[in-house]
Structures are given as C-alpha cells and as structure tokens.
Amino acid sequence: MNKLYSVTELAAELKVTPRALRFYEDKGLIVPQRAGKTRVYTHRDRGRIILILRGKRLGFSLREIAEWLDLYDQDPGQVEQMRLTLSKTRKRIKALEARQRDLEETLQELRGIETAVEDFLKSKGADAEAAE
Amino acid sequence: MNKLYSVTELAAELKVTPRALRFYEDKGLIVPQRAGKTRVYTHRDRGRIILILRGKRLGFSLREIAEWLDLYDQDPGQVEQMRLTLSKTRKRIKALEARQRDLEETLQELRGIETAVEDFLKSKGADAEAAE
DNA sequence: CAAGAATATGACGTAAAGGTAAACCAGCCG
DNA sequence: CGGCTGGTTTACCTTTACGTCATATTCTTG
Numbered sequence A, B: 001m002n003k004l005y006s007v008t009e010l011a012a013e014l015k016v017t018p019r020a021l022r023f024y025e026d027k028g029l030i031v032p033q034r035a036g037k038t039r040v041y042t043h044r045d046r047g048r049i050i051l052i053l054r055g056k057r058l059g060f061s062l063r064e065i066a067e068w069l070d071l072y073d074q075d076p077g078q079v080e081q082m083r084l085t086l087s088k089t090r091k092r093i094k095a096l097e098a099r100q101r102d103l104e105e106t107l108q109e110l111r112g113i114e115t116a117v118e119d120f121l122k123s124k125g126a127d128a129e130a131a132e
Numbered sequence C: 001c002a003a004g005a006a007t008a009t010g011a012c013g014t015a016a017a018g019g020t021a022a023a024c025c026a027g028c029c030g
Numbered sequence D: 001c002g003g004c005t006g007g008t009t010t011a012c013c014t015t016t017a018c019g020t021c022a023t024a025t026t027c028t029t030g
Helices: A007-014 A018-026 A043-057 A062-073 A079-123 B007-014 B018-026 B043-057 B062-073 B079-123
Strands: A033-035 A038-040 B033-035 B038-040
Touching (some): A007 A018, A043 B079, A062 A079, B007 B018, B018 B038
8 A cells, every 4th residue: 555656646636736746845844755856755745745735724834834744743752852742732732723713703603694694585585595 | 882993003903014904905805984094993894804814814815705704794685685695605604614624633633642642751751741 | 769748947927915115194292 | 383103105025835937857658
C-alpha cells in the first residue's frame, strides 16, 4: 500500500493544481523526495497535504498551518520537546474551539432565520419548496 | 440606546482600523450614513460589521460574506423573495455544517495527540505541566 | 531516432484585504 | 487668528496564494 505519486497524479486526486503543491513545498510545508529532479510523493506527503487543505478550508494561512503541521508527525524525542508539543497542541485546540463557538453561533442564527422564513411562507399558504 | 459612532470610535471598539471599515464600505458590505462628508455608524452598522468579522474568522472572503450578509436583514417582502432567502439560507447552513465537520475531525485528532503526548510524559515520570 | 508528454525552474501577473502616505477640509480652543 | 484633532479622498505599497507563460530537460513510445 505504499503508493508513490507524481505531482500531477497527486494534484488531481486532491483537486489542486501541481503549482499549488510546488508552492507548498516552496513554503516548506511538504518535502517530497526526488527521483533525479522529479518530485515523488509518498502516502505521508499525501496525508500532510490533506491536513493543509483542511486547514485552509478552516481559514488558516499557510504560515499558521506550517506552525502546527509537525504536531501530527512527532516521534517521541526528548521530554522537553514533547512538553513543547503538548503546549502547542493545547493552544491549537483552544483556537479551534473558539472557531467552533463562532460557527455554532452562526449556525444557530441561520437556523432561526430558516424557521422564521419557513413560518412566514407557511402563513402565506405558500409551499416552502421550489425556488432555486 | 441609539448610539452613533465615528469611524475611529467604532473601529477601536471592534479592534479593526478605520481603513478596514472604509474598505468594507467600498466593497458594499456596509453603507453608513453621512453627516456632510463624515461617516456616521449606527447600531445596525455595528451589528453587520460584527457579522463580517465573524465570517472572516471562519475563513470566508468578503465577497462570500457579502452574499449572505443580507439574510440577516430581511423584511418579509414578496413570497418569491422569501423563497429565495430560504434557499440561500439553507445553502449557507450546509456550507457551515461542512466546516463544522472539518473542525470536529481536526479537534478529534488533536485531542488524540494531546492524550498520547500526556501519556508519554507520564510514562517518563515527567510532569505534563511547565514548558511554554 | 523523432515527436510528443510530463516535469522542472524562473519570472512575471493577479486578486484579495488591507496598510501607509499625501493633500485637503471642518470644527474647535486658547 | 493659528494650530491642533479628526475626518475625507486618492493613490500607491504590501503580503498571500497561487495562475500563467517561457524555456529547458527528460521520458517514453511508435
């Protein structure tokens, strides 16, 4: 199961462009191996890129993503190192929980609006369906 | 309770720069009144800006935010209009729920990492605390 | 071996979201 | 009245995250 990918292959699978992958590499977020000059991506690279893309969807910059990307990929080194990892992890959890609250609030408001509008339409005897 | 604000006042309260507020206006996200040439912001403007900022924290572009901002601010007009509002609202809810799943996954992974690292430190007889 | 097809590097372009600086008014204060 | 304080444009600058060539090289396949 240790598939290897070319840029275009992996890019296609993850629905990004090869340019994007090279860009992430430029920024140090991934370091694919090379066969000669040609980039070769492993399963691990793929995993990191998926994390990057999820981070982006959540609105983080590549710089921020770079900062916590390594958390996923620690081998137990020295105790001091692990302590740092722990604190970073906790900080990141806090940040994400804050976003979660933003999201929850927004969703609640929108659900409120949804039912209000539904009720309005129902009171008009209008079907809530239709309308693109 | 109908306080009015100047750019700098409101900007300070919301922790953004006046430039940002003018920029949002430029993009049509807010339309403060004017006293002569001077911008005057109402409570309603303030509310909209808070929504904008929350949207930004969730990683949406100003263009996207602009598209759903009016949902919060509909007066029941014609039935057709409301139907459209309903469908837009539902789309937006879907999008936010998707982000919620991203967030939930990420949090779960990080919590996994957190306890793993905690256990590692515990096994080393090291205190999980300390380390900035 | 000639002719694509895929990759690489490098340079330049671009859209979004402001920051920053310049030049100009209006109101107010001592 | 002179000068600050805060406001308004206009214009250009910056950073991020790629897109888009141009050019060179390497692979592969008839």
